[in-house]
Amino acid sequence: MVLTGRVLSTSRRLLLGTALSATALAGCGLLDRTPAPDPLPDPLQPLLDEALALAAAYDRVILADAALAARLTPLADDHRAHATELARVIGTTAPSAAPPASAPAGAADTTATLRKAEQAAQKTAMAACKAAPRERAGLAGSIAACRATHAEALR
Amino acid sequence: MTEQLAAALAAEEAAIYAYGVIGVRLSDADEVSRARACELEHRRRRDELVDRLDELRASTAPAPPAYRLPFEVADREDALKLAVHVEDGVAQAWRALLPVTDGDERADPLSYLTDSAVRATRWRRIAEVTPLTMAFPGRPG
Numbered sequence: 001m002v003l004t005g006r007v008l009s010t011s012r013r014l015l016l017g018t019a020l021s022a023t024a025l026a027g028c029g030l031l032d033r034t035p036a037p038d039p040l041p042d043p044l045q046p047l048l049d050e051a052l053a054l055a056a057a058y059d060r061v062i063l064a065d066a067a068l069a070a071r072l073t074p075l076a077d078d079h080r081a082h083a084t085e086l087a088r089v090i091g092t093t094a095p096s097a098a099p100p101a102s103a104p105a106g107a108a109d110t111t112a113t114l115r116k117a118e119q120a121a122q123k124t125a126m127a128a129c130k131a132a133p134r135e136r137a138g139l140a141g142s143i144a145a146c147r148a149t150h151a152e153a154l155r
Numbered sequence: 156m157t158e159q160l161a162a163a164l165a166a167e168e169a170a171i172y173a174y175g176v177i178g179v180r181l182s183d184a185d186e187v188s189r190a191r192a193c194e195l196e197h198r199r200r201r202d203e204l205v206d207r208l209d210e211l212r213a214s215t216a217p218a219p220p221a222y223r224l225p226f227e228v229a230d231r232e233d234a235l236k237l238a239v240h241v242e243d244g245v246a247q248a249w250r251a252l253l254p255v256t257d258g259d260e261r262a263d264p265l266s267y268l269t270d271s272a273v274r275a276t277r278w279r280r281i282a283e284v285t286p287l288t289m290a291f292p293g294r295p296g
Contacts, residue, residue: 074286081290122269129253130261137253141265142291145246145272152276153287 044136047128047143048086050121055079057109057117068111075150082143089139115154122147156255157213159248160204163264166248167201168218170194173241176224180234186281190238193274197245200267235282242275243292250293268293 058076062069087093125144132140174194181187208215228237249271252264272292279287 070285075288078288078290085291126265129265130258134254134257137256137261138250138294139291141250141253141261141268142294144265145250145269145292146288146290148269149272149276149288149292152273153280 042090042092043131044086044090044128044140047125047140048083048090048092050124051079051083051086051143054114054117054121055083057114061109061111061114064108071153072111072114075153078146078150082146085139086143089136111154115151118147118151118154122151156252157208157211159251159255160208160211161213161215162251163245163248163267164201164204164208164215165218166245167197167204169222170197170241170245171201172218172222173224173237176228177234177238177241180228180231182231186231186235189277189281190234193238193242196270203263232282235278236284238278239275239282239284242271242278243289246271246275246293247295251295 055076058072058079062072062076122144125140125147129137129140129144171194174190174197178187178190178194181190224237225240226233226236228234246268249264249268253261253268256264269292272289275292276287279285
């Protein structure tokens with residue numbers, strides 16, 4: 001009697017378990033697929049946004065003072081090269097225009113504000129380099145180093 | 156990683172040698188002291204690498220007694236060009252450590268890559284070479 005009772009209760013537990021997991025599966029959306037939420041942005045996306053914003057900031061300074069063009073154009077070009085490479089690695093296309101600028105609109109950019117922006121952007125790239133998987137570490141590291149050389153070139 | 160550390164050691168040793176040659180061709184006091192400061196930094200990194208490789212019990216090839224310079228260094232202009240060349244090369248060696256390390260292990264290689272790239276930019280400015288920067292410092296090729 002005791003033995004039969006145990007067997008019965010075991011099979012009941014099994015049945016209950018099966019029923020529960022079927023409910024759980026339905027609840028998970030395996031049986032009723034709902035649209036997937038937007039994937040998280042790529043960890044390198046902030047670097048890409050910054051590269052485009054910096055290139056645009058250089059363009060504004062050059063537009064305001066053409067005498068700075070020779071000095072600043074190569075630096076803006078470096079940022080565009082970064083944007084192209086980052087977009088390739090992320091698997092997106094770099095927009096030709098900067099996204100809504102992180103810099104306050106209307107504030108006049110100068111070589112001094114560019115220098116500050118480069119220093120901040122270097123820190124972002126350093127953090128991205130340390131957090132990146134191995135195959136991306138070199139790219140993020142070179143971008144961090146390049147941003148540091150820009151801050152130096154703007155001295 | 157040992158292989159990349161050994162390559163960084165070879166690059167730092169070559170830099171130390173090169174700055175000796177560079178110093179001879181410079182006369183401006185500011186330029187001489189900059190070259191001296193660079194040499195000391197490369198010596199410090201060399202010592203650090205020797206210790207690190209020792210910890211890893213890795214044997215490395217001894218530094219060659221002399222180096223063949225990439226071009227003749229006869230005057231100040233050549234010396235400044237060599238300084239740029241050396242820092243670019245050292246930056247490449249340190250960048251190679253990034254894909255073989257993780258997280259905080261990358262702090263020193265990244266800092267040395269950045270430091271050499273910035274030194275190369277300073278030397279270009281002194282040499283009046285443009286552009287002062289490159290888009291991907293340390294990237295081979």
